Every structure is written in C-alpha cells, then in structure tokens.
Amino acid sequence: MIMRNHPAERERVMAEQAPGGFDVTQPNVARMYDYYLGGKNHFPADRAAAERVIELSRGHVREAVRENRAFLGRAVRFLARERGVRAFLDLGAGLPTQGNVHEIALDVSPDVRVTYVDNDPVVAAHARALLEGDPRVRFAQAxxxxxxxxxxxxxANGLALDRPVALLLVSCLHFVRDEEDPEGLMAAYRELLPSGSHVVISHVSSDPLPDEMAAMSGVYSRANAPFEARPAAQIARFFDGYDLVEPGVVELHRWRPEPDALPLSGPVLPVLGGVARRA
Structure with missing residues (x-):
C-alpha cells in the first residue's frame, strides 16, 4: 500500500492536482521561499536551489525570511489597528503559510477585506483551494x-477602492528587473490608489554583502524569476511621493520591533523595509 504521507507520493499528488500541471524541474521562487520557512510545498529542484542560497548566505537567509514574515505581521497590525485600514491588497503573495495577512488583519477587525495577487499558477492553485469559503478573502491571478x-x-474580486487601501509589496520587488522599471511601477500604483492609502515594501539590499548577493542572483537566474538585490538608496526611491512612517526605511528587525524581539544571530540583516502613506 502507498503511504499518502510519504514525501515522494505527496509531491506526485501536488503536481497532479495543479491546474494543467507545472514544471517541477525548474526551481520556483515561491516554493524556495516556502522551503526557507520550513514548509512542505516544494520539490527537489526547489530544495537544491534553496540550499545553494542558504550556503551562499551562510545560513542567514532563513533568518531573513523569518524577519520578513515578522515585519509583515507588525506592519499589517499597525495599519489595521492604528491607521484603521480595512482593505489590503497583497501583491506577489506567494504560497499560503502561517501568519497570513488575512489572519492577522481579521484578528484586529472582522470587517477587513483582503485580496491576494500573484501570477504564479502554483500559488494560484494553493491559494484558491485554501481561501475558498470566506467572502472577505479573495485571490486574483495577475x-x-x-x-x-x-x-x-x-x-472585480470585491476590493473597494473608494477608501484607503494597504498595498503590500513584501519581498517581491527584487524579482522585478531594473529594465521593467520598478520605480515607474510604484509611481503608477501611487496614482491608482485613493488618498490615505499606505504602501508596505520589503526588499533585499546589496549594500552589506555585494559579492554574496551577486552569487545568489546567479542561482535565481535558473529559477522561474530573476533576483536583483539593490542599494539602499534605490530601495528608498520606491517610496517617492509617499510620507514615510517612522522609523523610515530600515533593516526589518528595526521597524517597530516587539519588546521581546530576539537579537539577530548575524551581524547584519540585508533586507530593508518601510511603510508610507499616500497624501
């Protein structure tokens, strides 16, 4: 008898259940991120690429993704509790995991609406299956x-834009190449959002570890999306036209940390984040 919880069988079932199937031989950035977090939605190619990134980062990538999730949680709670935001638009949402945006925001207020957006068919398959049933939480493939x-x-998925919205771009802009004009994209979103909206961004910085970041970019060049760590000055420009919330654009663990937050295990955290408001 085949054991359904056997890893090989679980991977076969995952591949068969995705709409139209998907390529499990090419590393997928969403599944690699899931691997860093200790999830189960990944395949051998994803694990091999992720392990190479872990090696290049001397293990600190796992701390970085944990800090990224913690930053996301603090930012969502801040916006829902202190700024009264009730509509969240999460771009490049990735595979569902623990501490999702809707879980955090709905814990603050039951009238929150959350729309997740991703263009990855792997993410779409998982998100639609897991989010079905709650009209307050939707997924759009875009x-x-x-x-x-x-x-x-x-x-079209029910997110009203007649009131302030929180636009979340957490750990996704470094998968947009320079030639795709990420600063122009941010300016376009700014013009489309109503006054009083907020933007949340986290982005890998190349400043502390330029050689390691270049090597990691090489690993991601063989995945389904490229990776471009950027200097802090360029990351800060993504917030142009917005009013930054204190403490500004900082290392993730320095953005409104919890009183009981543990210190970093390494000397630096090469990921910056910030929250800002559209006037």
Whole structure:
C-alpha cells in the first residue's frame, strides 16, 4: 500500500492536482521561499536551489525570511489597528503559510477585506483551494508589473477602492528587473490608489554583502524569476511621493520591533523595509 504521507507520493499528488500541471524541474521562487520557512510545498529542484542560497548566505537567509514574515505581521497590525485600514491588497503573495495577512488583519477587525495577487499558477492553485469559503478573502491571478490590470482584478474580486487601501509589496520587488522599471511601477500604483492609502515594501539590499548577493542572483537566474538585490538608496526611491512612517526605511528587525524581539544571530540583516502613506 502507498503511504499518502510519504514525501515522494505527496509531491506526485501536488503536481497532479495543479491546474494543467507545472514544471517541477525548474526551481520556483515561491516554493524556495516556502522551503526557507520550513514548509512542505516544494520539490527537489526547489530544495537544491534553496540550499545553494542558504550556503551562499551562510545560513542567514532563513533568518531573513523569518524577519520578513515578522515585519509583515507588525506592519499589517499597525495599519489595521492604528491607521484603521480595512482593505489590503497583497501583491506577489506567494504560497499560503502561517501568519497570513488575512489572519492577522481579521484578528484586529472582522470587517477587513483582503485580496491576494500573484501570477504564479502554483500559488494560484494553493491559494484558491485554501481561501475558498470566506467572502472577505479573495485571490486574483495577475502580474504586479501591470498595475492597472492588478487594480481592475482586485476590484472585480470585491476590493473597494473608494477608501484607503494597504498595498503590500513584501519581498517581491527584487524579482522585478531594473529594465521593467520598478520605480515607474510604484509611481503608477501611487496614482491608482485613493488618498490615505499606505504602501508596505520589503526588499533585499546589496549594500552589506555585494559579492554574496551577486552569487545568489546567479542561482535565481535558473529559477522561474530573476533576483536583483539593490542599494539602499534605490530601495528608498520606491517610496517617492509617499510620507514615510517612522522609523523610515530600515533593516526589518528595526521597524517597530516587539519588546521581546530576539537579537539577530548575524551581524547584519540585508533586507530593508518601510511603510508610507499616500497624501
């Protein structure tokens, strides 16, 4: 008898259940991220690529992704509790995991609405299966590089844009190449959002570890999306036209940390984040 919880059998079932199937031989950035977090939605190619990134980062990538999730949680709670935001648009949402945006926001207020957006069919398959049933939480398959299409898809899924929205771009802009004009994308989103909206961004910085970041970019070049760590000055420009919330654009663990937050295990955290408001 085949054991359903056997890893090989679980991977076969995952591949068969995705709409139209998907390529499990090419590393997938969403599944690699899931591996860093200790999840189960990944395949051998994803694990091999992720382990190479872990090696290049001397193990600190796992701490970075944990800090990224913690930053996301603090930012969502801040916006829902202190700024009264009730509509969240999470771009490049990735595979569902623990501490998702809707779980955090709905814990603050039951009238929150959350729309997740991702163009990855792997993410879409998992998200639609797991989020079905709660009208307050929707998923739209769209590409964050097309702001007008993203906003139209969010509205079609019931996210009202007649009130302030929290636009979340957490750990996704470093998968947008320079030639795709990420600063222009942010300007376009700014014009599409109503006054009083907020933007949340986290992004890998190349400043502390330039050689390691270049090597990691090489690993991701063989995955389904490229990876571009950027200097802090360029990351800060993504917030142009917004009013930054204190403490500004900082290392993730320095953005409004919890009183009982543990210290970093390494000397630096090469990921910056910030929250800002559209006037």
């Amino acid at each position: 590409d964050l590089r097309r702001p007008e299409e993203v906003v139209a898809a969010a509205e």
